Amino acid sequence: MKDSLTFISLILILIISGCTSISSYKNVVLNNDENQSTLSRMLNKKELAAKVDRDKVVNDLEKLFTYKNVKKSDIDDVLSHIENNYIKKEFIGNISKTIQTNKKINALESINVSYITSKKNKEYIIESSFEHSPSFNISFEENNGKRVKNNLLQSNLISFCKTFLDDQKGLIETSLFSNKLSEKDVIVIYMAQFKNTVDILKERYPDTNYLQIDSNNYERFAEQTLNIDSSTKRFNSIQSLDRNIKLENNPRVKKDFDKIYFLLDYDLGKFLVPIFRSYLIDTDFYSTSEIILNVSNIKELNDFEGMLIPSHQYFFKQISNKKEILNFNDEYNKALINDLLTAEKLKRLNVNALDVIFETSPAVFNSSECIKRDLTLWRVTLNNFTDRS
Structure with a gap:
């Protein structure tokens, strides 16, 4: 009964709130503090006095928008935050759409896909596929696969409008x-x-x-x-x-x-x-x-x-949670492959105007269009990282 009441109350809020995108803040200079996080703008901070509570809600929302391996318990956590009035009403429509998309992803059977790429990239693809649900059935057929450039930083990863480096250069030139x-x-x-x-x-x-x-x-x-x-x-x-x-x-x-x-x-x-x-x-x-x-x-x-x-603060946050890394090049390659696989899943759903937190950048996903990264300028600081290193 509680679940049905939650759903009904959510629908009522959606009718009056509309949708607000998480990608609507352009070219922000991120100082890596909580107040600059796009997701933190969703929070009703009057109801979340403690920073530890705010961090919890942001992390739960972050998980939802990655569409990576979202479980029912993850969705329930976010619904609980909505019930507790921790999230501003104008963002609930967006969150509801994200919840429904995650449910559709979880209902998918395994995804079949084939790529043509380097031996190293094949290793990245196989390793990253285990982090996603549903499962991927991946093959590497030289004749029928989708071609992915060996240099991932200079690849559009099939679905993106530009390469990651070209997007970076474009933002810098716009800023300068x-x-x-x-x-x-x-x-x-x-x-x-x-x-x-x-x-x-x-x-x-x-x-x-x-x-x-x-x-x-x-x-x-x-x-x-x-x-x-x-x-x-x-x-x-x-x-x-x-x-x-x-x-x-x-x-x-x-x-x-x-x-x-x-x-x-x-x-x-x-x-x-x-x-x-x-x-x-x-x-x-x-x-x-x-x-x-x-x-x-x-x-x-x-x-x-x-x-x-x-770059994307989420990317650095993921690195800071690891005990050790080979180098940032390796981490960027892993992130880009994860973006590739996330896009593969979303293309199966025929969804539009969907906000996504890719590992390299937020973006709005439309099935019929290439993906445009919404990169921001991150001001390098160790303030939030040193305690975790």
């Missing part, structure tokens, strides 16, 4: 070059392997300053870029006039820019970025996830504290 005047406010610092990307940027944004690093003297490169080198020379010349007078040198930074876009790998970035940060405390730094691919421990992100990277 919102108008013609903003081109001069940006410096792009890159290494040789990113020359093709830089050539494209030069065509689109010719007024931006592009600097290639081609030496191992990172400190000197930073000083020359920021015009600190000439300031130091002037100081030394003045000091040489009278060695008996002790002067203090506070070199002035050339500040005719507001933002730096780093196109570096981890091995170079972990040295160069902290040097620039030591001079430019308040300047925004941007990069794609390529700069952290070889990070093997969450604490190594400390070298990039404050950097803006297009």
